[in-house]
Each structure stands twice: as structure tokens, then as C-alpha cells.
Amino acid sequence: MNNVRLIVSNLRKAFNRRLVFDGVSFTLEKPASIVITGRNGSGKSTLIKILAGVLSTSGGNFFYEVGESKLDSENIYKIIGLVSPYLILYDEFTAFENLHLFSKIRGIKKSNEEIFDLLDQVGLYERRNDLLRTFSSGMKQRMKYASALIHNPTVLLLDEPTSNLDDEGKKFVNKLIQDFKSNKILVVATNEQSDFQFGDSIINLDAYKINSKR
Amino acid sequence: MKKAYYIFHKDFSSELRMRFALNALIMFVVVSLSTILFAIGSEKATENVYAGMMWVVVFFSAMSGLSRTFVSEEERGTNLILSLIAHPVNIFLGKFLFNLVLIFFINTIIAILYLTLFSGFVIQNWYSFILAFVLGNIGIATSSTIIAAIIAKANVKGTLYPVLAFPILLPVILMLIEITKSAMVGESISEVQSEFFVLLSYDVVMLTASLMVFDIIWKD
Amino acid sequence: MKSILRITVFVLITLVLILSIVPPIVETPKNFFEFPLIPGLEDKAKIIFFHVPTAWLTVIAYLIAMLYGIRFLKTKDIYNDMKSVSSAALGIVFCFLATLTGSVWAKFTWGSFWHWDPRETSIFILLLIYGAYFALRSALDNEEKRARLSAIYSILAFLTTPFFIFIMPRLMIGLHPGALEIDPTTGQVKASSNPVIKFEMAENMRVVFFLSLTAFTLLFFWLWNLSYRVLRLKYKLQTEMQES
Ligand SMILES: Nc1ncnc2c1ncn2[C@@H]1O[C@H](COP(=O)(O)OP(=O)(O)O)[C@@H](O)[C@H]1O
Ligand SMILES: [Mg+2]
Numbered sequence: 001m002n003n004v005r006l007i008v009s010n011l012r013k014a015f016n017r018r019l020v021f022d023g024v025s026f027t028l029e030k031p032a033s034i035v036i037t038g039r040n041g042s043g044k045s046t047l048i049k050i051l052a053g054v055l056s057t058s059g060g061n062f063f064y065e066v067g068e069s070k071l072d073s074e075n076i077y078k079i080i081g082l083v084s085p086y087l088i089l090y091d092e093f094t095a096f097e098n099l100h101l102f103s104k105i106r107g108i109k110k111s112n113e114e115i116f117d118l119l120d121q122v123g124l125y126e127r128r129n130d131l132l133r134t135f136s137s138g139m140k141q142r143m144k145y146a147s148a149l150i151h152n153p154t155v156l157l158l159d160e161p162t163s164n165l166d167d168e169g170k171k172f173v174n175k176l177i178q179d180f181k182s183n184k185i186l187v188v189a190t191n192e193q194s195d196f197q198f199g200d201s202i203i204n205l206d207a208y209k210i211n212s213k214r
Numbered sequence: 215m216k217k218a219y220y221i222f223h224k225d226f227s228s229e230l231r232m233r234f235a236l237n238a239l240i241m242f243v244v245v246s247l248s249t250i251l252f253a254i255g256s257e258k259a260t261e262n263v264y265a266g267m268m269w270v271v272v273f274f275s276a277m278s279g280l281s282r283t284f285v286s287e288e289e290r291g292t293n294l295i296l297s298l299i300a301h302p303v304n305i306f307l308g309k310f311l312f313n314l315v316l317i318f319f320i321n322t323i324i325a326i327l328y329l330t331l332f333s334g335f336v337i338q339n340w341y342s343f344i345l346a347f348v349l350g351n352i353g354i355a356t357s358s359t360i361i362a363a364i365i366a367k368a369n370v371k372g373t374l375y376p377v378l379a380f381p382i383l384l385p386v387i388l389m390l391i392e393i394t395k396s397a398m399v400g401e402s403i404s405e406v407q408s409e410f411f412v413l414l415s416y417d418v419v420m421l422t423a424s425l426m427v428f429d430i431i432w433k434d
Numbered sequence: 435m436k437s438i439l440r441i442t443v444f445v446l447i448t449l450v451l452i453l454s455i456v457p458p459i460v461e462t463p464k465n466f467f468e469f470p471l472i473p474g475l476e477d478k479a480k481i482i483f484f485h486v487p488t489a490w491l492t493v494i495a496y497l498i499a500m501l502y503g504i505r506f507l508k509t510k511d512i513y514n515d516m517k518s519v520s521s522a523a524l525g526i527v528f529c530f531l532a533t534l535t536g537s538v539w540a541k542f543t544w545g546s547f548w549h550w551d552p553r554e555t556s557i558f559i560l561l562l563i564y565g566a567y568f569a570l571r572s573a574l575d576n577e578e579k580r581a582r583l584s585a586i587y588s589i590l591a592f593l594t595t596p597f598f599i600f601i602m603p604r605l606m607i608g609l610h611p612g613a614l615e616i617d618p619t620t621g622q623v624k625a626s627s628n629p630v631i632k633f634e635m636a637e638n639m640r641v642v643f644f645l646s647l648t649a650f651t652l653l654f655f656w657l658w659n660l661s662y663r664v665l666r667l668k669y670k671l672q673t674e675m676q677e678s
Contacts, residue, residue, distance in 0.1 A: 107216065385597040
């Protein structure tokens with residue numbers, strides 16, 4: 001298995017003229033984990049989206065290294081899994097159809113059984129043929145985990161990982177987090193004190209509000 | 215390529231489930247053709263008018279239908295999951311394929327209705343017309359798709375679409391009108407050689423450029 | 435340094451105004467300050483000193499806007515976008531002026547304000563592109579996204595320009611120099627016989643013409659620099675206000 005690293009240096013993000021954070025730097029080398037914390041609006045979700053490669057930066061840079069080579073920013077999606085409140089799946093399709101579609105679009109071979117198995121892990125096997133629009137928010141959160149894990153990612157980015165989940169769901173997430181923490185790369189954005197133990201290190205975004213540009 | 219196909223497939227089955235969009239588009243075509251029918255009445259118009267009117271209807275149908283693929287992802291917030299499962303090139307190709315199929319479908323309906331409803335609209339050189347039809351549809355689908363990707367990010371999507379697309383689509387529309395006129399009077403393809411050359415180069419240039427700039431547009 | 439440009443522009447524009455309007459047009463010029471008569475154009479020939487520079491700057495402004503747009507895409511520096519948009523804003527003004535001077539002239543020479551000749555059509559399309567560019571900008575409220583998408587749009591629109599500049603004039607009937615014409619006697623399409631193309635511009639007219647081109651180009655760069663600086667100042671002021 002290749003070595004994977006996430007290198008973030010001097011990352012800066014501003015929306016129009018409002019600075020969200022500036023000068024964020026850290027390096028994670030597999031196996032590693034980090035907790036991102038900070039007040040509401042401190043930029044946790046923003047940072048997670050940037051690391052997922054779906055939001056542009058305003059300065060600095062970050063990249064993933066697989067083995068010795070830098071991963072093209074357009075190919076980040078191949079190695080990361082994202083769970084975020086902003087993630088919305090296709091609600092005109094059923095749970096199974098969503099996952100089936102994702103595996104096809106990703107170009108990975110997944111048998112129906114493998115998808116059923118994944119649905120079983122997140123506790124949605126019984127509801128596999130229901131449209132997502134009929135799902136509760138907790139069930140949707142479980143679906144996000146299924147969609148984030150379908151391609152066996154090396155890097156897991158979790159934004160508010162346990163929101164809307166019941167005890168059983170939280171247990172699943174805990175197990176998942178332990179697995180990634182000790183074998184892969186894990187980034188968790190959270191405000192819950194109890195979640196802080198998930199990271200080898202903690203970064204508080206409230207400390208990155210100083211504009212370095214002028 | 216296969217991945218792009220599955221994105222197309224996703225949009226296609228989603229469209230089949232929420233058929234209202236397609237129905238509305240077909241009604242749009244019927245309504246605009248009826249308007250022209252009332253306007254022309256029983257008078258005999260020139261080739262210029264017939265050819266022009268046809269591609270005007272095509273343009274506005276494209277403007278009312280082809281932005282959906284991107285706008286609906288953006289409005290429902292599903293563009294995030296799409297960026298997480300596919301390479302931008304494949305996303306563009308998938309959406310392009312969807313629009314290509316849609317424009318072929320709609321334009322075939324328009325052409326058939328036009329041929330049956332307007333007795334003055336007679337094509338004499340079918341080869342010329344069909345070749346232009348194919349090349350033109352590819353060009354319209356390409357530009358409409360990339361402009362749709364742009365306006366999906368804007369606040370006022372509907373009105374902005376034709377405003378941005380018109381200058382870009384004008385070369386295709388003008389060439390299509392010229393070739394349709396020539397096909398109506400039965401000229402051979404060689405007479406409108408340069409128009410065909412323009413259509414072909416337009417398709418190639420626009421498709422290449424779109425593939426190159428799409429990821430800059432797509433990323434938030 | 436800045437005032438040198440301003441004074442040069444002022445002096446040149448004044449000079450051009452005098453030199454283009456004052457010299458009389460006579461049938462056989464004897465003095466250096468007399469312009470030769472072009473049959474069919476007479477005094478109206480003088481519009482060339484204003485019409486061509488404005489049309490030229492419409493195009494230059496567009497190119498500059500696009501190039502700085504591309505530069506923004508590369509550097510992500512919002513100041514490049516400001517350069518881009520200030521050039522485009524001037525471009526749209528010059529585009530109006532070119533259309534205006536052109537159609538006034540057309541009214542008195544060709545009989546009506548607008549003919550849809552290929553050149554007229556191209557400038558009209560350019561006006562539409564400028565309009566679309568600003569419509570797009572006003573529909574995006576994230577500065578970075580606005581800069582990015584309008585740069586992309588300017589590139590896409592630019593790709594269609596070879597069509598309007600090189601291809602359309604050859605396919606359509608036109609009145610500008612170099613376009614196809616309809617022979618009035620036979621009704622056949624034939625090559626251009628426009629007096630302006632056949633007529634070699636007289637030496638002194640050419641001097642005034644290039645002087646005017648230079649003057650207007652410098653005027654453009656001066657205005658461009660000015661409006662860019664205004665934008666930049668406004669931006670800095672707003673940033674400071676937000677930070678305090
Ligand atoms: N699309 C956007 N446009 C403008 N501002 C935004 C946008 N997204 C987030 N922000 C701003 O960025 C800051 C950080 O937001 P976010 O990352 O969601 O915070 P957190 O997740 O830490 O609560 C907030 O001030 C928010 O208002
Ligand atoms: Mg958040």
C-alpha cells in the first residue's frame with residue numbers, strides 16, 4: 001500500500017473581502033488524524049470543502065501525495081470520502097440506486113451484493129428500495145457514510161460526523177473513526193468536546209483570523 | 215468515456231422520473247410553431263423567412279431546455295456529490311451527451327412539424343440539410359452546455375441564458391440558415407462548402423475550448 | 435509622470451480635432467492643408483478620423499479585458515480583474531461611439547442609419563457580447579467567482595470573433611470597404627468597388643489619421659489607468675472599512 005500524505009501550507013480563504021482563515025498549515029502522513037474546531041462560522045466546513053477539492057482557495061496551497069507523486073487536484077475525489085451537512089444525494093433515486101450510480105460513475109466494479117453489504121453496514125438494508133426523499137435526516141446521514149465509503153477511500157473528511165445520528169449510528173461512526181485513525185488519514189471538523197479525542201492533533205480555526213496580506 | 219455515459223444515464227433516468235420538464239419543452243415547441251403559423255397564415259413566405267424562423271424556434275427551444283442539466287444540480291445542491299464522484303471532464307461530457315440527445319430529439323420534432331405544417335417549407339437537397347442538421351446540433355449542444363455551466367452559478371439563471379448564449383451561438387445559427395436556404399432551392403453541397411467548413415470548425419473549436427475551461431467554471 | 439500622459443493626450447486630441455475639421459476638401463489640393471475630394475464622400479470622409487479609432491479601441495479594449503481575465507485565472511489576483519473590467523467598461527463606451535459615428539455617417543452616405551452590413555453586424559454583436567459580459571458580472575456576487583466566470587466568458591466569446599471578422603464579410607453583402615457588393619446593373623454579387631478601398635489615402639490625410647489613432651489610443655490608456663485606480667481605491671477603502 002502506497003504512502004499517502006496531505007500537505008497544507010499557509011492556506012487562506014476569503015469570501016469577497018471577508019477573511020475566513022489565513023495561514024493554516026499542517027501535514028498528515030498515513031496513519032494520522034486531526035480535529036478541526038472553532039466557533040460557528042470559523043471556517044471548519046469551508047476548510048473541509050477545500051480539502052475535498054470542491055472549493056477554491058484564496059491563497060496558499062494544499063495537496064495530496066500518493067507515493068512520491070502529487071495528486072492532480074481533479075483526481076482528489078478518487079482517494080477521499082466526504083461526509084458533510086452540505087452533501088445532498090439524489091433524492092429521486094432509491095438508496096440502492098444512488099450507490100449503484102456512484103460506483104458506475106466512479107468506474108469501480110461493485111456487485112449488487114457488495115452494495116447490499118455496504119447498506120447493511122449503515123443499517124439501511126431494509127430500506128434499500130425506498131426513494132431518498134422519503135428518508136429521515138438521520139437516515140440521510142447514514143447514506144452519506146455509505147456514499148463516502150463505497151470506493152474505499154484513504155482519506156476520510158468528516159464535518160459534524162454525528163449530527164442527526166442515534167446511538168447505533170454513533171457507534172458505527174466511532175468504529176469507523178477508530179479504523180481510519182489508526183490505518184488511514186482522518187480529518188474531523190467538530191465542536192463536540194467528546195469528539196476531540198479523535199485527533200492526534202487539534203487545530204482551532206479561531207486562531208487563524210489575522211490577515212497576513214497587508 | 216464510460217463514466218461520462220453513466221452521468222448521462224443518471225440525468226436521463228432522473229428526467230424520465232420527473233417528466234414535466236420534457237413535456238413542457240415539447241409544449242414550448244408546439245406553442246412557438248403555432249405562433250409562426252398564425253403570423254404567416256396562408257401567405258407564402260420566402261425561403262429566407264422559413265429557414266430563419268425554423269432556427270429561431272430551435273434557438274429558443276434550446277434556451278428553454280438545455281440549461282436544466284446544470285441548473286438542477288446547482289439548485290438542489292447535488293453538484294457537491296457530483297464533484298465527489300467524477301472527474302470534471304467526464305461531468306462535462308456527460309452533460310454534453312444529455313444535451314446532445316435532447317437537442318436532437320427536440321429539433322427532429324421541430325423539423326417534422328415544420329415540414330408538415332408549412333407547405334412552403336420544402337427541402338430539395340436532403341443530404342445538405344441533414345448534414346447541417348447534425349453538425350449544427352452538435353455545435354448548439356456544445357455551446358449551450360458550457361454556457362449552462364456558467365449561468366448555473368449566477369443569481370438570475372433563466373434570463374441570463376439566452377443573453378450569454380446568443381452571441382456565441384450566432385455563427386451556427388447563421389450558417390444553418392444559409393445552408394437551409396440553399397437546401398430549399400436544391401443547391402448542391404459544394405455551393406455551401408464554406409458554410410459547412412465553418413460549422414465543422416466551430417464544433418471542433420468550441421468542444422475543445424469547453425473541455426479546457428470547464429473545470430475552472432465547475433469548481434466553487 | 436502621470437501628468438505627462440494627461441497633457442500629451444490633451445494636446446494630441448486638440449490637435450486632431452483642429453487638423454481633421456479645419457482643412458477644406460478641394461478637388462485638386464494645392465496646399466498641404468487641403469484634403470483631396472473623394473467622389474461620393476466629400477466632407478463626410480472626415481468621419482474616418484473618429485470612426486476608425488473608436489472601432490479600433492472597441493476591439494483593443496476587448497482584447498485587454500480578455501488578457502487580464504486570463505491573467506486573473508493564472509494569478510487569482512483580484513487587481514487583474516479590476517484591470518479587466520475597467521477596460522471592458524471603456525470598451526462598451528467606445529463601442530457605442532463607433533456605432534453612433536458609423537450610423538450617422540451611414541445615414542448621409544448610404545441613406546439609412548442601419549443596414550446590417552457585415553461590419554455593422556459585427557460591431558453590434560460585440561455590443562451584445564459586452565452587454566452579456568456585464569449582465570453576467572452583475573448576476574454574480576462572489577468577487578472571485580465573478581472574476582473567474584467573466585474571464586471564461588470573454589474567452590468563449592472571443593473564439594467566435596474570427597467568424598465575424600473574416601468569414602461573415604465574405605459570405606454576406608456589405609457596404610464597407612472590402613465587402614461583397616451587388617452590381618446595380620446586373621444584380622450579380624461582385625467584389626468590392628468601394629471608393630475608399632480604391633483610393634489611396636492622401637499623404638496629409640494619412641498623417642492626421644494616424645495622429646488621431648495615436649491620440650485616441652493614448653486617451654484610452656489614460657482613461658483605463660484612471661478608472662482602474664478608482665476601482666482599486668474603492669476596493670481598498672471598502673476592505674479597510676470592513677476590517678475596522
Ligand atoms: N458561499 C459563501 N459565501 C459567502 N460566505 C460564506 C459562504 N460559505 C461560508 N461563508 C462564510 O464563511 C465563514 C465560515 O463558514 P463555515 O465554514 O460554514 O463555518 P463553520 O463550519 O466553522 O461553522 C462564515 O462566516 C460564513 O458566513
Ligand atoms: Mg460548519
